[in-house]
Amino acid sequence: MRRRRTSKPAKVVYRKLGREQAWGQATIGENVIELDPRLGAKRQLEVLCHEQLHLSFPEMTEKQVDRAGKELCATLWSQAYRRVLLCPNAKPPRIS
Numbered sequence: 001m002r003r004r005r006t007s008k009p010a011k012v013v014y015r016k017l018g019r020e021q022a023w024g025q026a027t028i029g030e031n032v033i034e035l036d037p038r039l040g041a042k043r044q045l046e047v048l049c050h051e052q053l054h055l056s057f058p059e060m061t062e063k064q065v066d067r068a069g070k071e072l073c074a075t076l077w078s079q080a081y082r083r084v085l086l087c088p089n090a091k092p093p094r095i096s
């Protein structure tokens, strides 16, 4: 029996990536995305899109991923998609 591929979200880890000379990093086999926490909100979204594209389409070139990530981020941002930090003890949620 064939199963539909489940789209399990990548695990996202925030850590300073100075040594790697990158703002983000994707590890394909582990489905892990690392993001530098020093990025601003919009750049963080852009890098997150970029790294997810690397995981979803490992065959894409860096140039293609770069373009798709920027376009995806620009559209999401223009539609006011923002990160909301959900904290059980704080209402309403904080917007970063």
Ligand SMILES: [Zn+2]
Pocket: 050, 054, 062, 065
């Ligand atoms: Zn890349």
